[in-house]
Amino acid sequence: MKIAMVGSGYVGLVSGACFADFGHDVVCIDKDPAKIAALRAGVMPIYEPGLADLVGSNVRGGRLDFTTDLPSGIEGAAAIFIAVGTPSRRGDGHADLSYVHAVAREVAQHIKTPVVIVTKSTVPVGTGDAVEQIIAEAGPAARFAVASNPEFLREGAAIGDFKRPDRIVIGTDDPWAREVMAEIYRPLFLNKAPILFTSRRSSELIKYAANAFLATKITFINEIADLCEVVGADVQDVAHGIGMDNRIGGKFLHAGPGYGGSCFPKDTLALLKTAEDYDSPMRIVEAVVKVNDTRKRAMGRKVIEAMARHLGQPASALRGRRVALLGLTFKPNTDDMRDAPSITIAQTLIDAGLTVAAYDPEGMETARALMPEVTMAKSAYEALEGADAMVIATEWDAFRALDLERVRGLLRTPVIVDLRNVYSTQQVASFGFSYHGIGRN
Ligand code: UDX
Numbered sequence: 507m508k509i510a511m512v513g514s515g516y517v518g519l520v521s522g523a524c525f526a527d528f529g530h531d532v533v534c535i536d537k538d539p540a541k542i543a544a545l546r547a548g549v550m551p552i553y554e555p556g557l558a559d560l561v562g563s564n565v566r567g568g569r570l571d572f573t574t575d576l577p578s579g580i581e582g583a584a585a586i587f588i589a590v591g592t593p594s595r596r597g598d599g600h601a602d603l604s605y606v607h608a609v610a611r612e613v614a615q616h617i618k619t620p621v622v623i624v625t626k627s628t629v630p631v632g633t634g635d636a637v638e639q640i641i642a643e644a645g646p647a648a649r650f651a652v653a654s655n656p657e658f659l660r661e662g663a664a665i666g667d668f669k670r671p672d673r674i675v676i677g678t679d680d681p682w683a684r685e686v687m688a689e690i691y692r693p694l695f696l697n698k699a700p701i702l703f704t705s706r707r708s709s710e711l712i713k714y715a716a717n718a719f720l721a722t723k724i725t726f727i728n729e730i731a732d733l734c735e736v737v738g739a740d741v742q743d744v745a746h747g748i749g750m751d752n753r754i755g756g757k758f759l760h761a762g763p764g765y766g767g768s769c770f771p772k773d774t775l776a777l778l779k780t781a782e783d784y785d786s787p788m789r790i791v792e793a794v795v796k797v798n799d800t801r802k803r804a805m806g807r808k809v810i811e812a813m814a815r816h817l818g819q820p821a822s823a824l825r826g827r828r829v830a831l832l833g834l835t836f837k838p839n840t841d842d843m844r845d846a847p848s849i850t851i852a853q854t855l856i857d858a859g860l861t862v863a864a865y866d867p868e869g870m871e872t873a874r875a876l877m878p879e880v881t882m883a884k885s886a887y888e889a890l891e892g893a894d895a896m897v898i899a900t901e902w903d904a905f906r907a908l909d910l911e912r913v914r915g916l917l918r919t920p921v922i923v924d925l926r927n928v929y930s931t932q933q934v935a936s937f938g939f940s941y942h943g944i945g946r947n
Contacts, residue, residue: 507530507531507584507585507689507690508530508531508532508533508582508583508584509522509525509530509531509532509533509583509584509585509586509587509690510532510533510535510579510580510583510585510586510587511525511532511533511534511535511587511589512535512536512576512579512580512586512587512588512589512590512609512613513535513536513588513589513590513591513605513609513627514534514535514536514538514541514542514545514551514572514589515536515551515552515589515590515591516552516554516659516661516664516768517589517626517627517657517659518534518536518587518589518590518626519534519545519550519551519552519557519561520554520557520659520664520665520668521587521589521626521657521659521668522534522570522587522589523557523560523561523564523570523665524560524665524668524669525690526564526567526569526570527560527563527564527569527669528693528694529569529693530569530690531569532564532569532570532571533570533571533572533573533579533580533583534570534571534572534573535572535573535574535575535576535579535580536572536574537574538574539574542572542573542574545561545572546572548561548562548565552840552841552842553839553840553841553868554661554662554664554665554839554840555662555663555665555839556665557664557665560665576612576613576616577616580613580616580617580621581616581618582618582619583621584621584622584686584689584690585621585622585623585624585686585687585690586613586621586622586623586624587624587625587626587655588606588609588610588613588623588624588625588626588627588637589626589627589657590605590606590609590627591605591627592605592606592627592628592629592772592776593772594771594772594775594776598779599775599776599778599779600630600775600776600779600780601628601629601630601772601776601779603629603630603633603636605627606625606627606629606633606637607636607637607640610623610636610637610640610641610644611640611641611644613641613645614640614641614642614643614644614645614648615644615645616645617641617645617648617649617650619649620649620650620682621648621649621650622650622651622652622653622678622682622683622686622687623637623641623650623651623652623653624652624653624654624655624687625637625652625653625654625655625710626655626656626657628656628657628713628714628717628769628772628773628776629654629710630710630714630776630779630780631707631710631711631714631780632707632710633710634652634653634654634677634706634707634710635706637652638652651678651680651682651683652678652683652706653676653677653678653680653683653684653687653706653709654675654676654677654678654706654709654710655674655675655676655677655687655709656675656709656710656712656713657713658671658672658673658713658716661767661768661837661839661840661842662837662838662839662840663839669694670697670699671694671699672700673699673700673701673702674691674694674699674700674701674702675702675704675709675712675713676688676691676701676702676703676704676709677703677704677705677706677707677708677709677710677712678703678705678706678709679705679706684703688701713773714773714776714777714780715777717769717770717773717774717777718773718774718777718788718791718794720758720770721765721770721773721774721791721794721798722790722791722794723758723759724758724759724760724762724764724765724770724798725764725765725793725794725797725798725801727741727745727758727759727760727761728761728762728764728797728798728801728944729797730744730745730761730945731761731944731945731946732945734945734946735944735945735946735947738947739945739946740945740946740947741761741927741944741945741946742761742927742945742946744945745759745760745761760926760927761927761944761945762847762925762926762927762944763801763802763805763847763848763851763899763925763926763944764798764799764801764802764805764847765798765836766802766836766837766844766845766846766847767836767837767842767844767845767846768842768844768845770845771795771798771844771845772845774791774794774795775795777791778791778792778795801847802847802850802851803850803851803854805847805850805851805854805899805925806850806851806852806853806854806855806858807854808923808925808942809829809851809854809855809895809897809923810824810854810855810858810860812895812921812923812940812942813827813829813894813895813919813921815940816919816920816921816940817894817919821858824858824859824860824894825858825859825860826859826860826861827860827861827894827895827919828860828861828862828863828892828893828894828918829855829860829861829862829863829893829894829895829897830862830863830864830865830883830886830889830890830893830895830896830897830917831848831851831852831855831862831863831864831865831880831889831897831899832864832865832866832886832889832896832897832898832899832900832902832905833848833866833898833899833900833901833902833905833926834846834848834849834864834865834866834869834870834873834877834899834900835848835866835868835869835900836848836900837900837901838900838901838902838903839868839902840868840869841868841869841871841872842869842872843869843872843873843876846869846899846900847899847925848864848866848873848877848899848900849873849876849877851897851899851925852864852877852879852880853877856879856880861881862877862879862880862881863880863881863882863883863888863889863891863893864877864880864881864882864883864889865882865883865884865885865886865888865889866900866902867902867904870882886904886905886908887912887913887916890913890916890917891916892916892917892918893916893917893918893919894917894918894919894921895917895919895921895922895923896913896917896921896922896923897922897923897924897925898922898923898924898925898926898928898929899925899926900926901926901928905928906928910933910934910937910939911937913937914937914938914939920937920938920939920940921939921940921942922934922939922940922941922942923942924941924942924943924944925944926944927943927944927945927946929941929943930943931943931946931947
């Protein structure tokens with residue numbers, strides 16, 4: 507079956523490569539000639555484990571191709587996926603649908619054979635209706651149906667998430683579109699991946715509701731962590747204890763510096779905007795967004811307080827002190843810096859007159875532009891040299907087994923602020939560190 511994927515960013519590229527790996531004939535289309543040229547040369551525009559190999563083997567197998575030319579790319583396709591960005595619109599936080607609409611308009615002019623148009627981009631409720639209308643107006647002769655098929659891919663684990671999904675959601679009332687979509691996902695169907703058919707609007711909302719719920723779960727445990735710190739409980743035990751209840755579930759209960767990334771911040775804002783448009787307030791999500799925003803700056807203050815306490819000085823006396831910030835990306839195994847808590851944490855420290863030396867295995871190139879006042883080190887150990895605190899902001903594996911003896915020798919002041927609970931007080935106590943995790947003493 508021929509599939510066209512319009513938009514070769516994170517979602518389009520991973521989905522396209524995985525569909526090709528199922529044996530479909532896939533063309534990934536993108537307006538950016540540099541990106542397409544790089545992909546043709548085997549260079550990935552993003553860091554995602556396993557992606558370069560998956561793309562390479564499917565290109566060699568003749569099942570995956572890249573082009574900037576939309577008309578030829580979509581020719582003969584049974585399905586055209588729209589996988590372009592829907593960034594937060596400046597000013598009101600609504601999802602910016604201009605790219606989705608532009609693709610619909612362009613596609614409409616070149617449809618020659620019956621085709622299912624599938625929105626994979628995260629789009630607000632009702633976007634499928636708008637896409638349908640745009641195509642009907644721009645290409646009155648086109649025979650098509652519009653379906654929604656949201657993605658649930660975590661960066662850093664995207665290929666596994668695509669190939670072993672918890673569920674596949676397909677939103678359409680059109681029997682023919684259902685058939686085409688079922689055929690596309692048949693390899694997963696055979697693997698017993700649950701496939702859920704819903705209306706288009708329900709499918710669009712499932713994506714936002716899932717992300718808002720996960721953001722709520724994280725924010726909930728983060729507030730429980732704050733309470734643990736003051737009452738003398740351990741958030742990891744609390745999370746474990748509540749997670750063993752099947753109704754709650756143990757995942758996404760890892761307390762940390764607040765969620766970031768390309769999805770949760772943007773999608774929670776867009777959901778709030780939809781709720782506002784329909785006059786159906788979502789107070790819980792409103793609170794989640796506010797609590798998470800405030801938390802990032804609070805994490806910077808936590809570092810300052812830990813240093814001040816250890817040195818027995820007021821925070822104002824810390825000017826000129828240096829912090830080693832380990833981990834910059836919003837989570838490990840990605841080079842994505844979007845809405846990373848590290849950005850706010852570094853800024854809070856700099857605003858307080860401290861200096862910051864940072865290291866990240868993949869994110870430093872992007873980070874350099876976002877945090878020009880931060881010194882980028884070549885390794886974790888280089889960042890630690892002469893620093894007055896080691897702060898772990900992202901739980902990269904490389905930070906899980908640091909040589910603590912060496913860390914102690916490099917730090918001027920032995921303070922560890924572990925915002926991801928990678929270490930424990932017991933582990934570091936014998937080295938003489940003053941240790942501060944999240945939600946435990
Ligand atoms: C998310 C969704 O998981 C995915 O289904 C959706 O399609 C896109 O958005 P992603 O943003 O790649 O994926 O990362 P995710 O693993 O969900 O983490 C998001 C943020 O939450 C990160 O900043 C992470 O550090 C944080 N997080 C996650 C926690 O703080 N605690 C947790 O327990 C889980």
